Amino acid sequence: xxxxxxxxxxxxxxxxxxxxxxxxxxxxxxxxxxxxxxxxxxxxxxxxxxxxxxxxxxxxxxxxxxxxxxxxxxxxxxxxxxxxxxxxxxxxxxxxxxxxxxxxxxxxxx
Amino acid sequence: xxxxxxxxxxxxxxxxxxxxxxxxxxxxxxxxxxxxxxxxxxxxxxxxxxxxxxxxxxxxxxxxxxxxxxxxxxxxxxxxxxxxxxxxxxxxxxxxxxxxxxxxxxxxxxxxxxxxxxxxxxxxxxxxxxxxxxxxxxxxxxxxxxxxxxxxxxxxxxxxxxxxxxxxxxxxxxxxxxxxx
Numbered sequence: 692x693x694x695x696x697x698x699x700x701x702x703x704x705x706x707x708x709x710x711x712x713x714x715x716x717x718x719x720x721x722x723x724x725x726x727x728x729x730x731x732x733x734x735x736x737x738x739x740x741x742x743x744x745x746x747x748x749x750x751x752x753x754x755x756x757x758x759x760x761x762x763x764x765x766x767x768x769x770x771x772x773x774x775x776x777x778x779x780x781x782x783x784x785x786x787x788x789x790x791x792x793x794x795x796x797x798x799x800x801x
Numbered sequence: 802x803x804x805x806x807x808x809x810x811x812x813x814x815x816x817x818x819x820x821x822x823x824x825x826x827x828x829x830x831x832x833x834x835x836x837x838x839x840x841x842x843x844x845x846x847x848x849x850x851x852x853x854x855x856x857x858x859x860x861x862x863x864x865x866x867x868x869x870x871x872x873x874x875x876x877x878x879x880x881x882x883x884x885x886x887x888x889x890x891x892x893x894x895x896x897x898x899x900x901x902x903x904x905x906x907x908x909x910x911x912x913x914x915x916x917x918x919x920x921x922x923x924x925x926x927x928x929x930x931x932x933x934x935x936x937x938x939x940x941x942x943x944x945x946x947x948x949x950x951x952x953x954x955x956x957x958x959x960x961x962x963x964x965x966x967x968x969x970x971x972x973x974x975x976x977x978x979x980x981x982x
Contacts (some may be wrong), residue, residue: 712943712971722861722969723859723967723968723969724818724862724863724968724969727863727967728813728816728863728885730867731940731945732833732940732941732942743965744967744968746964747884747885747886747911747964747965748967749950750886750909751886751909751911751937751948751967752937752940753940753941753942753943754813754939772888773889775910776886777907777946794970801806
């Protein structure tokens, strides 16, 4: 499924420059070590973390895009690094649980 | 399969979660760190011969092996403390030069760190670093980007390096504080 379709359907707010790409799965975790060990390339990563290190972990395993839940504000430093490394970050006011339900309803699987 | 001829497809196995404990001797200021599988990070100070170790911090982390799915070769990463993504902060640093050279091709440079003190602990070999790089590149799907992993020995000055090792430390509490205010 194209990232842009997911963004439009769930009204996700882009916080960085974005690139449309194919998304095949979803990974939910707030631990960078989980992402490094278990996330798959092209996954949407759903998290509450906003530290700049999410860009490092995301880039390492080729995450498709990051979605920050609960409408949490993201530091400028994180946005700046994400733009430089072509990592797309979106924001939603939905909770992790609410967003997971909507992603499954769209047809995305873990 | 002949291990010498295998082109290797790596997968992560034996993932164990624990803590990286960083401690400092209050007598000589030496800094040391190690990985522990204990459920709660040890905080007690202790004496080890001439050193009096005090815990400075504990970071949640994990260790793992890489196993080739074709020839079943196993490579352990006992010596790996963590990875750091270079963001280019010192034009005189060898890693920064490499990063700037490769950035346009979307080849991202990561630094593999070993445990402290560097001169006393066994450090990652170049062969293990290359295997780790192969593993993460094999996991990638984007055709137009890749990663390169280099040794921490190439960093000019670690203490002033702007980048951070990827680790789960204080991250939740940092974001929680923003919400409170």
